[in-house]
Amino acid sequence: MTYLPLSPAIITDMIGSLCIIVLSFLALRYAWLLIRKQPENFLWGFLFYFCLTLATFAISRATGHLLKHILLFSGNQEAWRIINPISGGANTLFMISLASVTIYYHKGIEGYQAINRKAKSLKEAYDQLEIAADQLQGMNLHLEEMVEERTLELSASEKKFRNLFNNSKDMVFFSDATNHLLTMNNAGFEMLGYPVEGPPDLNLVDIFKNEDELESYHNVLRSQGFIEDLEVEFAKMDGTGISVLLSATATYDENNKFSGCDAIVKDLTRIKTMMAQLAASEKMASVGQMAAGVAHEINTPLGVILGYAQLMMDDFSPESEPGQNLAIIERQTKACRKIVADLLKFSRQSESAREDVSINEILMDVIAVTQHSLNMDHINVHQDFTQDLPPVVGDTERLRQVFVNLVNNAHHAMEQQGSGDLTMISRYDSTTNEVVATVQDTGHGIPEKIRARIFDPFFTTKSVGKGTGLGLSVSYGIIQDHGGRIEVESPVTNKQSGEKAQGTAFHIKLPAVLAEAASVRE
Amino acid sequence: MNITRKFNIFALLLPLALLLAPNQAWALQVHAPPEGIYIHQLAHLFFAAALSYLFWDVRRSAFPGKGWRYLQIFCVLMILWNILAFSGHWLGFHIDNADIIRSDGYFSSHIIGPISAIKFIYFCATLDHLLSVPALLFLFLCMRSLYRSIDKEEKK
Numbered sequence: 001m002t003y004l005p006l007s008p009a010i011i012t013d014m015i016g017s018l019c020i021i022v023l024s025f026l027a028l029r030y031a032w033l034l035i036r037k038q039p040e041n042f043l044w045g046f047l048f049y050f051c052l053t054l055a056t057f058a059i060s061r062a063t064g065h066l067l068k069h070i071l072l073f074s075g076n077q078e079a080w081r082i083i084n085p086i087s088g089g090a091n092t093l094f095m096i097s098l099a100s101v102t103i104y105y106h107k108g109i110e111g112y113q114a115i116n117r118k119a120k121s122l123k124e125a126y127d128q129l130e131i132a133a134d135q136l137q138g139m140n141l142h143l144e145e146m147v148e149e150r151t152l153e154l155s156a157s158e159k160k161f162r163n164l165f166n167n168s169k170d171m172v173f174f175s176d177a178t179n180h181l182l183t184m185n186n187a188g189f190e191m192l193g194y195p196v197e198g199p200p201d202l203n204l205v206d207i208f209k210n211e212d213e214l215e216s217y218h219n220v221l222r223s224q225g226f227i228e229d230l231e232v233e234f235a236k237m238d239g240t241g242i243s244v245l246l247s248a249t250a251t252y253d254e255n256n257k258f259s260g261c262d263a264i265v266k267d268l269t270r271i272k273t274m275m276a277q278l279a280a281s282e283k284m285a286s287v288g289q290m291a292a293g294v295a296h297e298i299n300t301p302l303g304v305i306l307g308y309a310q311l312m313m314d315d316f317s318p319e320s321e322p323g324q325n326l327a328i329i330e331r332q333t334k335a336c337r338k339i340v341a342d343l344l345k346f347s348r349q350s351e352s353a354r355e356d357v358s359i360n361e362i363l364m365d366v367i368a369v370t371q372h373s374l375n376m377d378h379i380n381v382h383q384d385f386t387q388d389l390p391p392v393v394g395d396t397e398r399l400r401q402v403f404v405n406l407v408n409n410a411h412h413a414m415e416q417q418g419s420g421d422l423t424m425i426s427r428y429d430s431t432t433n434e435v436v437a438t439v440q441d442t443g444h445g446i447p448e449k450i451r452a453r454i455f456d457p458f459f460t461t462k463s464v465g466k467g468t469g470l471g472l473s474v475s476y477g478i479i480q481d482h483g484g485r486i487e488v489e490s491p492v493t494n495k496q497s498g499e500k501a502q503g504t505a506f507h508i509k510l511p512a513v514l515a516e517a518a519s520v521r522e
Numbered sequence: 523m524n525i526t527r528k529f530n531i532f533a534l535l536l537p538l539a540l541l542l543a544p545n546q547a548w549a550l551q552v553h554a555p556p557e558g559i560y561i562h563q564l565a566h567l568f569f570a571a572a573l574s575y576l577f578w579d580v581r582r583s584a585f586p587g588k589g590w591r592y593l594q595i596f597c598v599l600m601i602l603w604n605i606l607a608f609s610g611h612w613l614g615f616h617i618d619n620a621d622i623i624r625s626d627g628y629f630s631s632h633i634i635g636p637i638s639a640i641k642f643i644y645f646c647a648t649l650d651h652l653l654s655v656p657a658l659l660f661l662f663l664c665m666r667s668l669y670r671s672i673d674k675e676e677k678k
């Protein structure tokens with residue numbers, strides 16, 4: 001190629017000029033839309049002016065170029081020669097304007113950005129404020145819910161502790177600094193025998209039986225702050241005492257001043273009787289062992305004495321003095337053997353028969369055996385038997401022994417008076433499922449101070465030779481062996497009238513065999 | 523010329539009109555022929571400098587979004603266009619008028635050989651629209667994308 005044609009340049013120039021006009025107007029249109037949308041935005045303002053000036057420049061230049069081509073093409077060179085400098089000058093002018101706009105407006109942006117940053121931080125602060133306000137409002141709303149929730153929790157916890165307080169089988173009470181009882185649970189009032197409905201206003205002075213115990217209780221509480229397992233006696237409503245175990249904690253007010261106490265009180269009656277029973281049975285057991293040993297040793301020489309006495313009795317007539325003396329020896333030796341036999345019975349508690357026994361039959365047997373001698377002392381025997389009494393399980397022989405002992409004791413108690421009534425009662429207690437047999441007399445009774453000891457082995461108030469003090473302890477052992485209880489009542493309280501009459505009543509309580517159980521066994 | 527929208531454009535037209543009658547001695551200083559092209563060349567340099575400044579500033583501001591990247595491309599292309607146009611005008615001096623043959627009609631005018639570097643660059647300079655059209659296309663894209671982005675933001 002030896003030359004460069006200018007025709008492509010002309011074509012490109014013409015098409016390009018048209019494109020430039022179109023594109024610059026399109027750009028201007030969007031810039032216009034931008035400032036319409038956000039008139040306050042300086043950047044858009046700048047871009048709009050930039051595009052406007054650019055469009056002006058572009059149109060100036062493009063139309064100039066087009067005009068040039070058209071004029072030259074149509075051979076109007078002369079016209080173009082006149083227009084050319086005007087068009088070129090205009091182009092230069094607009095290009096300078098465009099450059100100026102670019103620099104001038106762009107400088108403004110910095111200011112605008114500074115303002116924008118301020119506005120942004122202001123807006124952020126405002127947003128933060130709004131969030132805080134929202135949170136505050138939320139919290140306000142939430143507070144009500146929270147209070148409600150807490151109240152519910154509190155009432156649940158209150159209920160739990162109230163239940164503990166109300167349902168406790170032990171006494172729980174709160175008292176103030178003047179010993180005044182603020183609150184006490186129902187178990188407490190029941191323990192002291194006060195009515196649960198409308199209980200009285202109480203003071204610790206009322207419920208402590210001994211004043212010095214109250215004082216020491218107070219001293220310990222104030223000095224130590226608490227009391228643990230203090231054994232004291234409380235006074236019931238009817239004035240009788242009740243032994244209790246007391247634990248208490250002192251309470252203090254906000255000034256750290258003693259303001260009262262919270263206390264838990266346990267009834268010791270049951271524990272005390274249990275302890276007494278335990279001690280008694282232990283005593284029985286050890287005495288039993290000792291007695292068995294002694295009895296065994298004594299039995300042999302007694303046999304020898306009896307044997308020789310009987311041997312010698314053959315040599316003397318019963319009327320003769322030696323014969324009578326030998327008879328006494330024989331009788332007393334036999335009495336000894338009886339004692340020994342009793343002792344052995346006492347110790348050999350486990351070796352006994354186990355059969356269904358009718359208490360009524362046993363009582364009748366005992367009456368039959370003893371009636372004669374009782375009548376001799378003008379003692380009337382009464383019987384009050386319940387028919388269809390359920391049987392008890394046990395050893396007939398040994399149970400009969402118990403009742404013989406009781407009848408003998410009653411006999412002895414009424415002997416001196418020259419008259420009296422002996423009543424034998426049998427009944428069935430359905431609540432405890434026990435057969436109760438009672439031997440009741442109108443004798444001299446048992447004084448309070450020895451009542452606790454009558455079941456002790458060898459305890460007797462009778463003269464030597466008359467009583468050994470084994471009767472009741474043997475009976476006690478037998479009854480216990482049968483799973484029963486023996487209770488003493490003196491003086492005797494009449495069931496119907498409630499009057500107290502002179503005399504003694506022994507109640508033997510034995511577990512009954514239920515009808516179905518009995519038939520199954522057979 | 524249909525640049526009639528802004529009053530300042532009118533204001534600029536007044537000295538233009540005066541230029542149409544150069545014979546009258548309005549000005550104290552005489553503006554002889556090469557002055558026009560000098561001013562034009564200076565304008566190109568000024569324009570290129572302004573564009574460089576804009577480019578640098580947009581870049582420094584690190585505005586987010588595609589629109590601002592398009593504006594940067596526009597700046598670069600326009601700077602290149604300025605350089606090309608500047609070179610074209612400048613080479614126009616150094617080309618012999620006899621090297622361009624217009625005798626066979628305007629459309630068949632051509633640059634005669636042998637083709638020197640100056641002649642070739644001059645030829646290229648006549649094709650300056652190959653730079654300015656894409657530049658304006660990017661300006662258009664820039665404006666559109668900026669508009670769309672704030673439009674979308676507002677709709678949110």
Ligand SMILES: Nc1ncnc2c1ncn2[C@@H]1O[C@H](COP(=O)(O)OP(=O)(O)OP(=O)(O)O)[C@@H](O)[C@H]1O
Nearest residue numbers: 409410413445454460461462467468469470471472
């Ligand atoms: N029914 C009663 N009335 C009054 N006191 C009684 C009665 N039963 C028992 N006692 C008292 O209890 C004591 C102990 O009685 P227990 O039967 O154990 O021995 P005892 O009768 O003295 O001698 P033993 O029965 O061995 O011959 C008696 O000494 C008596 O004081």
Ligand SMILES: [Mg+2]
Nearest residue numbers: 405409471472
């Ligand atoms: Mg007795």
